[in-house]
Amino acid sequence: MSKSLLNHILLLVLLFIGIILSLSLGSVSIPFKEIIKSLLALSVENSTWDYIIVNYRLPKTITAILIGSGLAVSGLLMQTLFRNPLAGPYVLGLSSGASLGVAFLIMGAGLLSGILGEFIFSKWAIILAASGGSLLVMLAVLSTAQRVKDTMTLLIIGLMVASLTSAVVSVLAYFSNSDDLQLYIFWSFGSLGNLSWQEVGILASCWFIGLGFAIFCLKNLNALLLGENYAKSMGVELKSNRILIIVSTSILAGSATAFAGPIAFVGLAVPHLVRQLIPTNDHRILLPSVILGGAILMLICDVIAQLPGNENTLPINAVTSIFGAPVVIWLLLRKRKLNF
Amino acid sequence: MSTELNPDKILLSTSSLSIGYKDKRDVISVAEAINFEIKAGELVALIGINGSGKSTLLKTISGQIPSLSGDIKINHQLLSELPLKDLGAVLSLVLTNEHVSKQLTVMELVALGRHPYTNWLGNLSQEDLEKVNQALSQVDLIQKKDKSCESLSDGQFQKVLIARALAQDTALILMDEPTTHLDMFHKAYVLKLLKSIVKNSQKSILFASHEINLALQLCDKIILIDNHKVTYGSPLELIQKGAFDALFPKDYIVFDEHSRTFKMKISED
Numbered sequence: 001m002s003k004s005l006l007n008h009i010l011l012l013v014l015l016f017i018g019i020i021l022s023l024s025l026g027s028v029s030i031p032f033k034e035i036i037k038s039l040l041a042l043s044v045e046n047s048t049w050d051y052i053i054v055n056y057r058l059p060k061t062i063t064a065i066l067i068g069s070g071l072a073v074s075g076l077l078m079q080t081l082f083r084n085p086l087a088g089p090y091v092l093g094l095s096s097g098a099s100l101g102v103a104f105l106i107m108g109a110g111l112l113s114g115i116l117g118e119f120i121f122s123k124w125a126i127i128l129a130a131s132g133g134s135l136l137v138m139l140a141v142l143s144t145a146q147r148v149k150d151t152m153t154l155l156i157i158g159l160m161v162a163s164l165t166s167a168v169v170s171v172l173a174y175f176s177n178s179d180d181l182q183l184y185i186f187w188s189f190g191s192l193g194n195l196s197w198q199e200v201g202i203l204a205s206c207w208f209i210g211l212g213f214a215i216f217c218l219k220n221l222n223a224l225l226l227g228e229n230y231a232k233s234m235g236v237e238l239k240s241n242r243i244l245i246i247v248s249t250s251i252l253a254g255s256a257t258a259f260a261g262p263i264a265f266v267g268l269a270v271p272h273l274v275r276q277l278i279p280t281n282d283h284r285i286l287l288p289s290v291i292l293g294g295a296i297l298m299l300i301c302d303v304i305a306q307l308p309g310n311e312n313t314l315p316i317n318a319v320t321s322i323f324g325a326p327v328v329i330w331l332l333l334r335k336r337k338l339n340f
Numbered sequence: 341m342s343t344e345l346n347p348d349k350i351l352l353s354t355s356s357l358s359i360g361y362k363d364k365r366d367v368i369s370v371a372e373a374i375n376f377e378i379k380a381g382e383l384v385a386l387i388g389i390n391g392s393g394k395s396t397l398l399k400t401i402s403g404q405i406p407s408l409s410g411d412i413k414i415n416h417q418l419l420s421e422l423p424l425k426d427l428g429a430v431l432s433l434v435l436t437n438e439h440v441s442k443q444l445t446v447m448e449l450v451a452l453g454r455h456p457y458t459n460w461l462g463n464l465s466q467e468d469l470e471k472v473n474q475a476l477s478q479v480d481l482i483q484k485k486d487k488s489c490e491s492l493s494d495g496q497f498q499k500v501l502i503a504r505a506l507a508q509d510t511a512l513i514l515m516d517e518p519t520t521h522l523d524m525f526h527k528a529y530v531l532k533l534l535k536s537i538v539k540n541s542q543k544s545i546l547f548a549s550h551e552i553n554l555a556l557q558l559c560d561k562i563i564l565i566d567n568h569k570v571t572y573g574s575p576l577e578l579i580q581k582g583a584f585d586a587l588f589p590k591d592y593i594v595f596d597e598h599s600r601t602f603k604m605k606i607s608e609d
Contacts, residue, residue: 083439083441216460218461218462219455219458219460219461219462222452222455222462223452223455225440225441225444225452226438226440226441226449226452226504227435227438227439227440229404229433229435229438230433230435230438230440232404232424233402233404233427233428233431233432233433234428234432234452234453234455234456234508235424235425235426235427235428235429235455235456236455237424237425275443279443280443280444280448281441281443281444281448282444282448284461284462
């Protein structure tokens with residue numbers, strides 16, 4: 001059996017363990033046997049337990065898998081497109097776009113409340129604002145992508161858009177009251193819970209569409225490893241390919257941000273973590289491993305965020321970085337180099 | 341795309357070609373009235389001082405930038421009428437200073453040369469594998485095929501890039517300074533490798549180079565760009581025309597017709 005296949009099996013086992021842990025741990029302790037019963041739609045001893053599993057833990061576990069893998073895949077796409085190990089899903093300003101949308105909704109609410117009434121405080125309003133913000137940034141980036149010849153220019157434009165939008169958010173924050181500010185900050189902490197089955201369904205549809213685009217690009221992503229000039233000489237249409245990659249990233253990372261808030265670190269780190277285990281740059285092998293790796297990392301972070309045995313939870317966005325960053329630093333120091 | 345063994349087959353020809361750059365306001369011409377023909381099995385060097393337009397000519401012939409006027413024909417087909425997706429089956433490139441990922445095995449990198457022929461997912465067929473192995477053995481790298489490109493020396497990595505172009509299996513290969521960064525032995529080694537490739541496979545190679553002395557000894561034809569003008573012919577023809585006499589300032593480098601080499605001028609006073 002090849003080493004890469006063996007490592008994929010290892011990742012699958014880890015994913016399975018992650019799913020079990022994520023389903024079994026929480027503020028209410030539920031016997032493992034009852035969790036299995038509930039998942040198999042058998043009768044459960046305590047109907048509250050059944051309710052918690054079906055309507056709270058299971059959607060959250062699925063959300064963690066979708067968001068972790070979606071962010072990891074978009075990180076991989078951006079790193080290859082820009083040939084830069086520091087690129088991540090948010091390098092083109094998607095999360096700052098989403099933040100801007102939500103910031104306008106929450107902190108600019110005074111202006112809008114007359115028109116929208118109670119709607120602005122609903123969860124759907126935040127999701128729509130985040131998607132709208134990301135979409136706006138994505139359209140701006142796509143229109144520049146049509147015009148610029150050089151991918152590096154696109155990277156710099158993305159970073160400029162990101163700092164521009166964060167500046168606007170700062171201005172909004174400066175003029176807003178403490179309640180609104182707190183609401184905004186809570187959104188920016190990120191959250192995997194609270195998604196209804198309907199919302200999980202929408203997130204999953206976005207995931208499938210975004211991943212479909214990514215799979216369509218796989219062959220050209222490999223050609224891009226040789227650099228754009230070689231890729232073009234072998235018949236890769238650079239512009240349309242670049243647009244496909246941006247659209248895929250935007251759908252995956254944009255939907256993740258809309259439903260769970262901006263989650264740092266996962267998209268940037270997972271491709272590097274996975275390459276430590278499966279040292280290749282062939283995207284046909286990397287894509288499935290990155291999907292598994294992203295899902296596993298997100299599930300682990302979710303379990304840690306639950307603070308098992310405690311009623312409080314930590315903000316997921318902080319957990320991903322606090323626990324993830326040292327792991328990556330340790331791995332890199334051990335191997336002494338980045339497999340890129 | 342394999343070439344029939346027809347030594348007089350013209351693979352690349354240009355007629356009244358002008359090359360350069362244009363934008364909305366300016367047209368910057370680099371060289372005009374470029375006429376040459378490269379036949380199957382020929383090794384052709386593209387010679388010129390820094391900034392003379394060697395790279396511009398290579399980029400124009402490979403379809404990366406448009407020509408200002410005139411025609412380029414590859415396999416008797418106009419380059420301007422060739423869709424981008426078919427170009428990869430007609431000509432391949434070996435470039436220097438490209439940001440090529442070295443996090444691939446030799447085999448993986450060379451196999452990327454099969455890109456124009458593989459299915460949508462890029463899976464290699466039996467034929468693809470044969471072509472890749474053939475390319476690897478042509479540059480004598482078959483025993484290193486599972487090594488990471490990172491572990492190779494500059495000379496070996498250059499051979500990997502040449503093997504990638506060979507795996508692409510095109511009649512014409514264009515190379516931009518394939519011997520830069522190499523020591524004297526490896527420069528000679530790579531050029532002799534190119535010579536053996538064209539002789540054994542009836543492919544044609546056009547390469548830009550500063551190795552004028554080596555090119556004069558080895559190449560079938562030379563394209564010389566000097567001061568916006570392009571001269572084309574066999575090394576002997578160009579020497580007889582005196583094309584090399586004024587290539588460099590005479591105080592520094594002179595062409596010695598007797599030994600057919602350029603020599604540095606060292607003043608004796």
